[in-house]
Amino acid sequence: MTASHSASQPSIWRQIFTKNMLLCLYTGFCSGLPLFVLIQLMPAWFTSANLDIKTIAAFTLTSLPYTWKFLWAALLDRYFPPFLGRRRSWIFLSQLGLLAILAGFGFFDPIADIGIITVLSVILAFLSATQDIVVDAYRREILSDNELGLGNSIHVNAYRIAGLIPGGLSLFLADHYPWQTVFLITAAFMLPCLFVTLFAQEPKSTPIDKSKPFYMAFVDPFKEFFSRKGVWGAVGLILFIFLYKLGDSLATSLQTKFILDMGFTKSHIAAVVKTTSLWCSIGGGIIGGVAMLKLGVNRALWIFGSVQLITILGFAYLASFEYFPTASIGSAELFKLGIVMAGEYLGVGLGTAAFVAFMARETNPMYTAMQLAIFTSLAALPSKFLGAYTGHLVEAFGYYQFFWICFFVAIPGMLMLIKVAPWKASES
Numbered sequence: 448m449t450a451s452h453s454a455s456q457p458s459i460w461r462q463i464f465t466k467n468m469l470l471c472l473y474t475g476f477c478s479g480l481p482l483f484v485l486i487q488l489m490p491a492w493f494t495s496a497n498l499d500i501k502t503i504a505a506f507t508l509t510s511l512p513y514t515w516k517f518l519w520a521a522l523l524d525r526y527f528p529p530f531l532g533r534r535r536s537w538i539f540l541s542q543l544g545l546l547a548i549l550a551g552f553g554f555f556d557p558i559a560d561i562g563i564i565t566v567l568s569v570i571l572a573f574l575s576a577t578q579d580i581v582v583d584a585y586r587r588e589i590l591s592d593n594e595l596g597l598g599n600s601i602h603v604n605a606y607r608i609a610g611l612i613p614g615g616l617s618l619f620l621a622d623h624y625p626w627q628t629v630f631l632i633t634a635a636f637m638l639p640c641l642f643v644t645l646f647a648q649e650p651k652s653t654p655i656d657k658s659k660p661f662y663m664a665f666v667d668p669f670k671e672f673f674s675r676k677g678v679w680g681a682v683g684l685i686l687f688i689f690l691y692k693l694g695d696s697l698a699t700s701l702q703t704k705f706i707l708d709m710g711f712t713k714s715h716i717a718a719v720v721k722t723t724s725l726w727c728s729i730g731g732g733i734i735g736g737v738a739m740l741k742l743g744v745n746r747a748l749w750i751f752g753s754v755q756l757i758t759i760l761g762f763a764y765l766a767s768f769e770y771f772p773t774a775s776i777g778s779a780e781l782f783k784l785g786i787v788m789a790g791e792y793l794g795v796g797l798g799t800a801a802f803v804a805f806m807a808r809e810t811n812p813m814y815t816a817m818q819l820a821i822f823t824s825l826a827a828l829p830s831k832f833l834g835a836y837t838g839h840l841v842e843a844f845g846y847y848q849f850f851w852i853c854f855f856v857a858i859p860g861m862l863m864l865i866k867v868a869p870w871k872a873s874e875s
Contacts, residue, residue, distance in 0.1 A: 467589050470647060471598045474582040475605025477538075477640035481545050481575040483610035484633065485510050485568060488617050490703045491713060492626060496557040503704060504838025509568040514827045516576040520820035521664040523580055532649035534585040539644045541578035542637055545571065549634035553627030583823065584816035587807050588650035595807055596739030596747065600800035604731055607796050611724060612636050614703065619717030668814035668821070675811070684809065687860065687867040688825045691752065691802055694857020695795050696829075698759045698850055700837050705762070705846055710771035711784060723785040724792040731796035739801065744808060745868040747801035752864065755798030756857050761787035763850035802826070805868065 486507070493503050528536040548571045555564050590598040613633055620629045659667075673681045706716055739747045765787045771780045806822040841849050864870075 467594060468598060468601050470589060470643075471586055471601040472605045473640065473643045473647070474586050475602040475607075476609040477542065477637070477644075478575070478579050478582055478602075479606035479609030480612060480633075480636055480640075481549065481571055481578075482510070482513070484549060484613040485572060485575075486700070487610060487703050488613035488629075488633065489568065490701070491618055491621065491707070491716075493557050494704060494707055495621070495713075498557065498561075500701075500704060500838045500841065504701065504836070504841075506565070506568070507700060507837075509565060510572045512569065512572040512576040513579070514824050514832075516580050517817065517820040517824045519577070520580045520817045521668070523577065524584075524814075524816045525661070525664050531645070534581050534588070535644055535647060535649055537581045538578055538585070539641065541574045541581070542641050542644060544574040545578070546634055546637040546641070548574070549637065550631050553625070553630035579823070580816055580820045583807075583819045585650055587810065587812075587815045587819065590807075592808070596744055596801075596804045597736040599804040599807060600735035600739060603800040603803055604735070604796050607724075607792060607799075609636075615717045615722070615724075618713040622712065622714045622717075664817075668811075668817040671811050671814060672818060672821075683863070683866055685825060687863045688806065688822055689829055690860030690863060691748075692799070692826055693829050693833075693860060694853045694855075695755050695759055695798065696827075697833060697837060697856060698762055698853040699791070699795070701841065705766070706784070708770075708846070709765065709768070709784075710773045710776060711780075712773060715776065715781065715784070719781045719785045719788075723789045727789045727792040727796070731793045731800070735797045735800040738797075739804060744801060744804045745864075746870055747797075748805060748868045749861075749864055749870055751794070751797035751801045752861050754794040756794075756854065756861060758790040758794035759850060759854045759857060761790045763847055763854070766846035766850055769847075 489506065490503050493506065523537050524533075527533045528540065530536055531539055548567050552564065552567065555567075557564060586598060586602060617629050617633045620632060676684060703716070707713070735747070735751065738750070742750070765783060768783075803823075806819060806826070809822065810818040837849070840852065844852070
């Protein structure tokens with residue numbers, strides 16, 4: 448971006464409706480759809496089959512490939528099929544696999560075939576994590592530093608909007624059609640992603656020096672990061688990445704199960720929660736993008752993180768009612784649910800947008816895929832391991848106390864902003 452272009456300050460709408468921002472919309476949607484199948488649609492499927500809460504909570508371990516994706520990120524940087532280029536080739540192959548598995552889930556029984564479903568879910572998570580590695584690198588390579596805040600805000604909110612398919616439309620369909628039909632329709636939403644991947648432009652990327660020994664592809668990104676930040680600076684940044692999203696990640700890990708246990712039906716979730724969430728996600732994308740253009744990433748982390756923290760208490764408020772008899776649920780109960788979920792989608796969407804922009808800013812262009820994979824894996828690591836035990840916490844303390852625990856767990860990450868992203872620090 449030239450100095451004259453910067454000085455002219457084009458309108459926010461002109462900045463949003465550019466090719467790069469529309470591609471961020473695409474990267475967010477194709478990344479979000481398979482993940483939300485795992486964390487929202489699968490628990491609903493299992494709940495309808497009367498699987499117990501411990502089994503459903505333990506199923507979150509199938510998403511561990513998201514945590515360990517940095518282990519093969521360097522391979523995706525160094526090797527790639529030649530037909531679509533370094534980034535799009537891997538994206539296309541991942542999306543083909545995701546389409547096949549999503550379509551195939553409905554042909555199995557969640558009780559009799561739980562072993563097969565678990566294996567397929569791990570493969571789904573692996574392919575989805577692989578796609579995430581490459582689309583994260585793709586997005587970083589097409590965006591200038593000035594576009595990072597807005598671009599990542601659009602990506603994150605498109606990511607969450609994608610969750611309205613498995614977490615909204617699919618749940619509504621599940622009340623009226625067999626699960627086989629539900630999964631086939633859900634899988635069909637991957638088709639537009641494949642189409643865009645085929646025709647999008649391959650970005651310019653820093654070439655990999657293949658003359659170096661293979662193991663250096665893993666060593667160099669770590670070496671560069673610790674050299675640039677210093678040992679203690681790097682350790683502090685890693686700890687911050689661990690903690691910033693931990694509280695809300697734990698709070699939302701059993702979101703669908705919690706809402707169903709409160710007495711709401713799958714149709715309630717589809718009609719009220721997801722409709723409300725759609726508009727809040729769109730609003731959050733616009734607000735987040737504009738705010739980061741004006742405030743910068745550091746201040747956005749403070750403001751959006753505070754909103755994210757407060758919205759956890761919305762779940763505690765809803766849990767304080769303990770249970771709504773399904774037959775007596777009316778507009779008042781649906782209003783409470785809608786308000787809580789609207790706040791959650793707005794707050795968490797804003798916090799994630801700033802967080803992803805921050806992580807992208809901390810990478811070196813030469814090691815984009817590897818370093819972003821490391822950062823996002825670190826962010827997911829605590830919630831993935833601890834998420835498997837959330838069912839035990841709920842059984843021991845109940846939902847109300849559980850959400851208060853999540854609130855206090857979120858505070859240390861906010862306190863680390865004092866050192867990691869000071870309010871008054873220059874971001875130039």
